[in-house]
Amino acid sequence: MKKPIIVQQQGTSDCGVACLLSILRYFGGNNKIENLRQLSGTTLQGTSMLGLKQASEKLGMDAEAYEIEDVDLFKMKADLPCIIHLLMEGNMEHYVICYKIPTSKSDFYLIGDPAFGFREWTEEKILSHWKSRVVLFLRPNKHFVYSPQTRFSKVILMRNLIKNDIHLLIIASVMGIIIAALGMSTAIFTQNLLDHILPEFQFKKLYLGLFLFVLIGLAKSGIGYLRGVFLIRQAREFNIRIMDDFYGKLFQLPSDFFISRKTGEIITRINDTRRIQELISYLFGSLIIDLLVVFTSVIFIFYYSSFIGFISLFTVPLFICLMSIFHRQIIDSQKEVMSSSAMAESHFVDVISGIHSIKAVNKENFFIARGKQFYQNFQNKVFNLGFIANTFGLWSEFASNIIISIILGFCSLAVLNNQIKLGEMMAIVAIGANLINAVSRLTNSNIRLQEATIALERMHEFSSNDLMNTDGGKSNELISSEFKFESLKINNLSFRFSGRLELFSHINLELKNGELLIVLGEIGSGKSILLQILQKIYNYDSGSILIDNKELRQIDSIFWRNQIGIVGQEIKIFSSTIIENIILDDVLSEHENVIKFCEYWGFDMFFKKLPNSYMTIVGENGVQLSGGQKQLVGLVRALYRRPKILLLDEPTSSLDEKTEKFVFDVLGKLKSEMAILMVTHRGSVISNADKIFEFKSKTLVQMK
Numbered sequence: 001m002k003k004p005i006i007v008q009q010q011g012t013s014d015c016g017v018a019c020l021l022s023i024l025r026y027f028g029g030n031n032k033i034e035n036l037r038q039l040s041g042t043t044l045q046g047t048s049m050l051g052l053k054q055a056s057e058k059l060g061m062d063a064e065a066y067e068i069e070d071v072d073l074f075k076m077k078a079d080l081p082c083i084i085h086l087l088m089e090g091n092m093e094h095y096v097i098c099y100k101i102p103t104s105k106s107d108f109y110l111i112g113d114p115a116f117g118f119r120e121w122t123e124e125k126i127l128s129h130w131k132s133r134v135v136l137f138l139r140p141n142k143h144f145v146y147s148p149q150t151r152f153s154k155v156i157l158m159r160n161l162i163k164n165d166i167h168l169l170i171i172a173s174v175m176g177i178i179i180a181a182l183g184m185s186t187a188i189f190t191q192n193l194l195d196h197i198l199p200e201f202q203f204k205k206l207y208l209g210l211f212l213f214v215l216i217g218l219a220k221s222g223i224g225y226l227r228g229v230f231l232i233r234q235a236r237e238f239n240i241r242i243m244d245d246f247y248g249k250l251f252q253l254p255s256d257f258f259i260s261r262k263t264g265e266i267i268t269r270i271n272d273t274r275r276i277q278e279l280i281s282y283l284f285g286s287l288i289i290d291l292l293v294v295f296t297s298v299i300f301i302f303y304y305s306s307f308i309g310f311i312s313l314f315t316v317p318l319f320i321c322l323m324s325i326f327h328r329q330i331i332d333s334q335k336e337v338m339s340s341s342a343m344a345e346s347h348f349v350d351v352i353s354g355i356h357s358i359k360a361v362n363k364e365n366f367f368i369a370r371g372k373q374f375y376q377n378f379q380n381k382v383f384n385l386g387f388i389a390n391t392f393g394l395w396s397e398f399a400s401n402i403i404i405s406i407i408l409g410f411c412s413l414a415v416l417n418n419q420i421k422l423g424e425m426m427a428i429v430a431i432g433a434n435l436i437n438a439v440s441r442l443t444n445s446n447i448r449l450q451e452a453t454i455a456l457e458r459m460h461e462f463s464s465n466d467l468m469n470t471d472g473g474k475s476n477e478l479i480s481s482e483f484k485f486e487s488l489k490i491n492n493l494s495f496r497f498s499g500r501l502e503l504f505s506h507i508n509l510e511l512k513n514g515e516l517l518i519v520l521g522e523i524g525s526g527k528s529i530l531l532q533i534l535q536k537i538y539n540y541d542s543g544s545i546l547i548d549n550k551e552l553r554q555i556d557s558i559f560w561r562n563q564i565g566i567v568g569q570e571i572k573i574f575s576s577t578i579i580e581n582i583i584l585d586d587v588l589s590e591h592e593n594v595i596k597f598c599e600y601w602g603f604d605m606f607f608k609k610l611p612n613s614y615m616t617i618v619g620e621n622g623v624q625l626s627g628g629q630k631q632l633v634g635l636v637r638a639l640y641r642r643p644k645i646l647l648l649d650e651p652t653s654s655l656d657e658k659t660e661k662f663v664f665d666v667l668g669k670l671k672s673e674m675a676i677l678m679v680t681h682r683g684s685v686i687s688n689a690d691k692i693f694e695f696k697s698k699t700l701v702q703m704k
């Protein structure tokens with residue numbers, strides 16, 4: 001058997017794709033979590049087995065999904081590794097990889113769990129969770145792409161992240177080393193004081209020693225202060241730089257990244273930058289100092305007594321042993337805290353943004369209770385972690401006390417036997433205590449490293465350029481100034497969300513410049529998705545969309561989005577003025593143009609009524625605007641850009657009849673310079689259309 005691999009999941013909905021990536025790597029391939037999410041149609045709720053199967057097939061693997069009836073037969077015939085679908089506590093769906101099947105009664109299943117790493121499970125344990133008995137067998141076929149893993153890519157990423165700060169970090173580290181070396185001075189001075197200066201009444205040496213001691217103390221404090229300044233400066237510069245980079249990249253991610261992620265998870269990623277910075281400060285700060293303290297302490301203790309030196313060396317394996325006992329529990333518990341905190345955060349964001357709907361039906365109590373559940377769950381996990389950490393702390397304390405007592409005991413015997421002096425004993429005990437503390441901190445650093453590795457892993461995904469702008473578009477054959485839109489043709493277009501059944505198939509339509517085309521259809525028939533495909537939010541499976549005979553896939557996304565105007569079902573209003581909400585910018589020189597535009601087309605009468613006219617600040621999500629006013633802002637936002645193609649999704653659903661008529665009058669006048677594609681339920685508006693299509697049985701039928 002090759003070496004089993006398990007990739008850690010990055011969020012609660014990633015377990016399926018993390019399993020898939022692990023298997024890809026196991027067979028010698030590679031990919032990225034974000035790509036796999038797209039290929040498998042992973043949503044906020046996770047991935048379906050069908051989605052995993054379809055993604056595996058696209059990646060050059062033969063994928064067979066079964067529902068196992070006879071577990072003994074599965075044990076005999078299973079083609080490993082395979083992905084199995086579990087139901088965990090609280091009916092949470094989860095995917096794991098089965099790498100090994102037990103060969104005897106006392107043997108275990110080897111399970112690769114993307115949430116917790118490798119586990120050995122008994123048959124009873126696995127069957128208690130494997131309720132669906134669904135399994136996915138995967139084997140690479142001739143289309144499988146073998147690609148070596150770039151093992152050092154994270155190191156390279158880390159190097160790139162810190163390369164601008166390296167001088168600050170080196171200075172801080174050197175200062176740390178000096179501080180650690182000077183730290184030994186207290187023990188050495190005490191030893192000399194007790195063994196030589198005081199018994200021999202050497203007043204001169206006493207004054208000189210005290211003077212040097214004060215001087216060293218001052219130097220230590222001064223260097224410590226400067227080192228602190230260097231480290232906080234590095235932290236500020238690093239955080240600003242990494243945040244700039246990260247925030248910029250976040251905006252370049254494809255839209256479906258945001259559709260398939262919980263807000264809490266995205267915010268957690270923003271917080272990851274802080275974790276990485278803390279790791280860097282730790283690596284160049286405490287870690288180097290602790291290593292040096294261990295090294296110099298051992299040398300000093302050996303200098304005084306090699307026997308006690310050997311005893312103190314025993315600290316290292318003892319703490320490693322202790323840590324290895326608690327390590328897994330602490331890491332697991334930490335992950336549970338992180339995931340429950342993300343869940344609670346997502347819940348609060350969700351509930352607060354929907355507070356009006358909750359109040360409207362007096363359901364506050366239900367949501368308060370649910371919020372409490374999430375928060376209690378989070379706090380329970382924090383408690384568990386605290387409990388484990390506390391128990392670990394207790395054992396560490398015991399271990400430290402035992403070692404220091406042993407050192408003290410042997411030192412006392414050595415003093416009684418005249419092998420060492422009293423001052424030397426004091427020095428050994430003081431240095432020994434420092435050594436124990438440093439070893440304890442070093443063994444703990446593993447946990448910190450683990451946490452930062454996950455953060456680095458996530459950032460690594462972000463920093464890969466091939467994710468960026470995967471909304472599509474390669475060459476930009478259409479040049480903006482020359483682009484005179486003539487027609488949009490949809491030929492035999494089919495679409496399905498990965499892991500779902502086909503939403504529509506073989507649809508055809510043609511929209512020409514100067515036309516208003518209306519698409520009707522039942523709820524959920526795919527009208528909005530069709531508009532989103534035209535915006536290049538989703539890629540289509542088969543068929544073609546031709547813009548003046550050029551395939552939409554081949555048209556650069558940024559160029560394309562400059563040509564289209566969109567009014568979605570929900571209009572996002574930002575907490576700013578009406579004008580800024582129209583231009584989505586703060587260019588002052590544009591203000592006059594917007595006002596002129598609104599006056600010319602008659603929108604002026606709606607915005608003039610607001611308390612501060614166009615400069616009215618509309619509050620978060622436009623709370624100070626009515627639904628109809630928000631729709632008008634959305635419409636002006638789209639029209640002001642003078643698009644060549646206007647895509648409207650129920651644009652008049654919140655408007656009264658009079659305003660709706662006004663809007664259609666404006667569209668009627670603007671139509672000569674653009675093409676309009678509108679999806680709607682409202683039969684009242686179809687008289688304005690040049691062409692009408694309707695979704696029927698997953699296809700489009702032309703009605704006019």
Ligand SMILES: Nc1ncnc2c1ncn2[C@@H]1O[C@H](COP(=O)(O)OP(=O)(O)OP(=O)(O)O)[C@@H](O)[C@H]1O
Pocket residue numbers: 043259497500503521522523524525526527528529530
């Ligand atoms: N990101 C997604 N992942 C999976 N399925 C989705 C996703 N977004 C939408 N769907 C599904 O696609 C189908 C079509 O959705 P769409 O929004 O296009 O419907 P619609 O025709 O515009 O309906 P309505 O008239 O209610 O607006 C729905 O069944 C919906 O559940």
